[in-house]
Amino acid sequence: MYGLIGKMKVVPGKRDELISILIEGTGAMPGCLSYIVAHDAADADAIWVTEVWESQQSHQASLSLPSVQQAITRGKPLIAGFGERFETKPIGGQGLGTRP
Amino acid sequence: MYGLIGKMKVVPGKRDELISILIEGTGAMPGCLSYIVAHDAADADAIWVTEVWESQQSHQASLSLPSVQQAITRGKPLIAGFGERFETKPIGGQGLGTRP
Incomplete structure (x- = not known):
């Protein structure tokens, strides 16, 4: 498995709008076992x-999905910058979706 | 919802053992929607x-569960320290388990 933990800074007042775009745009991504916005x-x-x-490859491939491309285009103007970013290798636990 | 993102430093050579303890000890926690170890x-x-x-209360209550207490007792000697820790309020996404 491949994991990412990342912080984004949002243009003031646009947090809810950005979160909606991210959640809507990432609803059906092959190989995605968990994607949580907070x-x-x-x-x-x-x-x-x-x-x-499932793998770094499935994450990379998701960036080409039309729904993700659209979310990136819509969300980009609402992002003020990026904060911490950590790459992980998830091993197990609760809440890992079944493979699509 | 209530979220935590936290890093632990592990006693060298004990990473896999600690991960097993954490995953085994956290398999059935009321109010837990996701718990992933990486x-x-x-x-x-x-x-x-x-x-x-589900809430900060359900997280707090989990610390009193016998299985979690046992995992803490077994895992503590394998933890060398704590790193970054972020509290969050998850809003939505994929991989949020249904309520038990």
């Missing part, structure tokens, strides 16, 4: 996205 | 745990 508890203009994929 | 991709002695709970 508020940062301490910063009203920051969000976290945690992702688990 | 290697850090860059540090062989570090792991990440990402968690999503």
Whole structure:
């Protein structure tokens, strides 16, 4: 498995809009086992996205999906910058979706 | 929802053992919607745990479960320290388990 933990800074006032775009655009991605979008508890203009994929290849391939491309185009103007980013290799636990 | 993203430093050579303890001990926690344990991709002695709970209360309550208490007791000697820790408020996405 391949995992990403990343923080985005959001243009002030646009957090909810960006989150909606991210959630809508990522609903049916082959090889995606978990994709969770969250508020940062301490910063009203920051969000976290945690992702688990079958492989780094399935993550890479998702970036070419029309729905993801559209989400990137719509979401980009709402992103003020990127914060911490960690790559992981998930091993197990709860909430890893079955393979599509 | 309530979320945690946290890094642990592991006693060298004990990573797999700690991960097994964490995964086994957290298999049936009421209110837990996601609990994923991962290697850090860059540090062989570090792991990440990402968690999503129905509420902060359900997370707090889990710490009293016998299985979790036992995992804490067994895992503690294998933990060398704690790294980054972020609290979040998950909003949505893929891989959020149904309520038990």
